[in-house]
Amino acid sequence: MAFYPWEKRAAVPQDSLPEVSRPLNIIRPVPKLSPYFSLLFCTLFLSGCLPKGDATDPRVILISIDGLRADIFLDPTANGFTENDLPSLRRMASEGAHIKEVTTVFPSHTFPAHTSMVTGRLPFEHGISHNHLFDPARNFEPWYWWADSLKVPTVFHLAQEKGLITASTPWPVSVSGPFDYNIPEIEPMSGQTLSTLDLVRRHDRPSKLIEYFAFFGGLSSSAESTHGFQRDLNLHHIFKTIFRKTLPHLTGYHIIQTDDVQHKHGRHHESVKEAFVFADSLIGSVMAMISDLNQWPATTLIVTGDHGHVDHHTDIRLNALFEQEGLLTIQDGGITEWDAVAHPAGGSAFIRLKNPTDATVREKVVSIFEDVPWGTLLAAKKVPPALNGYGETDFVLLAEAGYNFPGELVQPFVFQHSGGGHGGDPRNPQLKTTLFAVGRGIEKGTVVDSSHTTQTAALIANLLDLPLDSQQPAPPVLEQSFLTASKRE
Numbered sequence: 001m002a003f004y005p006w007e008k009r010a011a012v013p014q015d016s017l018p019e020v021s022r023p024l025n026i027i028r029p030v031p032k033l034s035p036y037f038s039l040l041f042c043t044l045f046l047s048g049c050l051p052k053g054d055a056t057d058p059r060v061i062l063i064s065i066d067g068l069r070a071d072i073f074l075d076p077t078a079n080g081f082t083e084n085d086l087p088s089l090r091r092m093a094s095e096g097a098h099i100k101e102v103t104t105v106f107p108s109h110t111f112p113a114h115t116s117m118v119t120g121r122l123p124f125e126h127g128i129s130h131n132h133l134f135d136p137a138r139n140f141e142p143w144y145w146w147a148d149s150l151k152v153p154t155v156f157h158l159a160q161e162k163g164l165i166t167a168s169t170p171w172p173v174s175v176s177g178p179f180d181y182n183i184p185e186i187e188p189m190s191g192q193t194l195s196t197l198d199l200v201r202r203h204d205r206p207s208k209l210i211e212y213f214a215f216f217g218g219l220s221s222s223a224e225s226t227h228g229f230q231r232d233l234n235l236h237h238i239f240k241t242i243f244r245k246t247l248p249h250l251t252g253y254h255i256i257q258t259d260d261v262q263h264k265h266g267r268h269h270e271s272v273k274e275a276f277v278f279a280d281s282l283i284g285s286v287m288a289m290i291s292d293l294n295q296w297p298a299t300t301l302i303v304t305g306d307h308g309h310v311d312h313h314t315d316i317r318l319n320a321l322f323e324q325e326g327l328l329t330i331q332d333g334g335i336t337e338w339d340a341v342a343h344p345a346g347g348s349a350f351i352r353l354k355n356p357t358d359a360t361v362r363e364k365v366v367s368i369f370e371d372v373p374w375g376t377l378l379a380a381k382k383v384p385p386a387l388n389g390y391g392e393t394d395f396v397l398l399a400e401a402g403y404n405f406p407g408e409l410v411q412p413f414v415f416q417h418s419g420g421g422h423g424g425d426p427r428n429p430q431l432k433t434t435l436f437a438v439g440r441g442i443e444k445g446t447v448v449d450s451s452h453t454t455q456t457a458a459l460i461a462n463l464l465d466l467p468l469d470s471q472q473p474a475p476p477v478l479e480q481s482f483l484t485a486s487k488r489e
Contacts, residue, residue, distance in 0.1 A: 050206065051180050053165045053247035055293075058440060060300045060463050061243070061251050061286065062456075064117070064171075065279050066110060066259035067422070068305025069267070070101045070434040072276065080273050088284035089436055092303060096438025097446035097477035104307045104453050106389035107345040107423045108431050110259070111144045113306035113453055114172040118154040118252070120457035120470025124391030127151035128173055132407075134343055134352075136328075136335035138189075139319075140407055145186045147177030154178070155457055156250060158466040164249035169239040171252035175203045181242050183210060183235070185254065187226075196226040213238055229278060232257045236282050240289055247295075250464060255279050262309040262420040267430070290439070300440045300463050304456060305433030309420040310347060312404035316374050318342035318349055318397070320413040325368060327361070330409050340365050342397070344405040347424020347431075351377075351395040365395065374403040374414075386427055399424055435475070441482040451475040 053059060072079050072086075083090070092098070105116045105123055111131045112123040123129040127150050132140040150173065156166045157178045168174040170185035177184070182205040187196050197210065204210045213234070224230050232255055239253045261275045283303055290299050319335060319342050322328045328338035335341060339361045343350040353361055369377040378387075378396045387396060399405055404421045422431055435456065441463050454472045461468035462478060 050246065051165050052245070053249050055247060055295070056298055057164075057247070057249055058298055058300075058464060059247065059249045059251075059295070060302065060460050061253065061290075062118070062460065063253045063255065063283065063286065063301070063303045064114060065255045065276075065283075065303065065305050066257075067262050067307065067309050068258065068276075068279075068303075068433050069308040069430070070432040071308070071430065073098075073434055074100060080268055080270075081276075085273070085277055086280040088280045088287060089303065091287070092283070092301070092436035092438045093447075095444060096301075096436065096442045097444075097448065099435040099448040099451050099475055099477070101429075101432040101450045102304060102435050102453055102456075103432055103450065104426045106387045106426050107348050107350075108307040108426045109345060109423050110306050111172045112389065114254070115150070115154070116453050117304070117306070117456045118156060118460070119150075119152050120454045120461075120468055120472050121152055122454065123389040125152065129390045130343060130345060130350075132343075136338055136341050139334050139409060140343060141189055143187075144173055145175045145184070147173055147175060149173065152469070155460045155464070155466055155468060156252065158461070158468060159250045159464060162464075162466065164464065165246060167239075167242050167246070167248040167251040169235060169242055169251065169253050171254055174252075179205055181205065181209065181246060181248065183238050183242075213241070228260070229257055229275075232278070232282070236285065240285070244289065244293065247293075250460070255282060259309075264419055266311040266418060266420040267309050268311075287438075296439055298440055300437060300442060302435065302437045302456065302459065304435040304453075306453070307422045307426075308428075308431040308433055309422055310424065310428065310430045311402070311418070311420055312399075313402045313416065313418050314374065315404050315406050315408070315415040315417045316399070317408045317410070317413040317415060318344055318351075318405055319407075320409055320411050321368070323409070324411070324413065325364070327364070333409065335409070340394075342405070343393075344407050345423035346404055346406070346421040347399045349375075349397040349399075349405045350390050350393040351397060352392075353394045356394055362394070369397065374400050375405075376400065387425065437477055441478050443477060443479045446477045448475055448477060 072081055076083060104113045107130060109131045111128050115126050115128040119126045128144050131143060133142045135142050159166050160178045166179045167181040168179045170183050172185050174182060175184040175186050183200060184203045186199045188194050188199060200210050225234060243251060258275045258279050261271045265271050290296055322340060323330050327340040329336045339354050341352055351365060369375060376398045380393055383396050455475045457468055458470055458472050458474040462474045
């Protein structure tokens with residue numbers, strides 16, 4: 001049986017947690033292993049002595065291209081592309097299925113969306129309600145790196161429980177997760193002296209897996225190795241090597257640079273096109289690998305995104321505003337005392353009151369946001385179902401077009417800053433993503449107008465016969481013969 005942390009962990013009020021008790025910030029001790037052990041592991045990996053799927057077993061590769069926008073394919077010309085710029089994804093559409101628009105979750109952030117993609121649940125249900133933990137004392141810097149924050153099982157848990165081989169190369173919320181092969185997604189916090197590679201070394205699985213790539217692939221702790229295009233190239237090499245040598249039944253693989261460049265430059269910039277063309281070339285390489293291994297009869301390739309992007313010209317630093325209004329105190333880069341605080345999410349923010357029954361503070365918060373041009377305040381009880389994702393909060397603040405809610409605490413609270421972002425209302429067409437699927441079980445030439453990110457989990461569960469507990473049906477992209485055979489089984 002798989003170990004499910006949510007089955008034994010009691011709920012603890014956030015304010016009662018000591019400063020270092022959250023798992024994201026614990027540097028867990030790992031025994032120092034000898035060079036001999038590292039060499040032994042590399043030998044085992046090279047010789048194929050570690051867990052491996054059978055070549056004829058059904059398998060799914062789930063690739064997320066971060067920030068993959070639906071409108072790039074709906075209207076290529078308006079977004080600076082031509083019909084020939086992304087040939088691998090267009091080949092997937094012609095040989096498999098294409099869902100034109102996939103609505104993401106709220107907040108439309110990377111970690112909540114990826115987790116909904118593999119659980120079939122909304123963020124408040126699966127526990128990853130934001131990229132960052134609610135931790136005002138550290139200005140919300142800690143990320144949801146750790147899988148023990150999950151409240152429900154993912155398809156990776158269900159696959160492992162069924163005895164299938166799983167891999168993350170990498171995947172959000174994967175540290176200590178249900179993976180036989182895991183290059184976890186984790187980065188150091190500000191002030192930490194460990195590098196990204198050092199952190200991966202502490203949490204990879206099997207232990208010392210990353211040493212294989214450091215030894216044979218020249219992977220290093222340099223910034224060039226763990227950022228930008230080179231990071232994604234290194235991760236691509238890791239993904240392909242693990243897949244070739246172990247044939248996992250379910251693999252999650254995250255391409256990141258496409259999101260980074262849109263944050264920096266906005267939606268329409270030559271660097272954005274360059275990043276998507278690069279990502280498309282990685283997809284083409286994956287498809288070629290599947291062909292080389294003669295794996296198409298057994299393999300389903302799914303490529304999707306977690307959210308789109310919107311442009312902004314101005315940042316609104318909400319907690320700097322709250323300090324100015326006397327609602328909180330800032331010291332040493334963190335929030336030390338607060339009556340009201342904002343958990344910023346780019347295109348939205350979640351405002352919480354220390355004492356929700358304090359009518360004076362509540363009225364002051366409402367008055368601050370009356371008639372401002374950059375945001376719309378909604379009381380929690382008036383939030384529509386489409387924005388029911390974050391969970392416990394007193395207010396939801398939606399950014400108006402052109403504005404962004406970042407985490408900076410310094411004045412001025414209104415700061416001119418252009419770029420791209422997400423986190424806002426998932427009904428915004430610019431925040432919609434898309435999905436392509438090809439291979440085993442996928443009906444060739446299928447075009448579907450729309451689906452929801454949570455339905456991707458149901459699709460994977462259907463393909464691997466996993467007992468997913470979700471009300472969401474799989475999108476209608478499966479072959480009728482596959483559905484009929486599944487019902488007979």
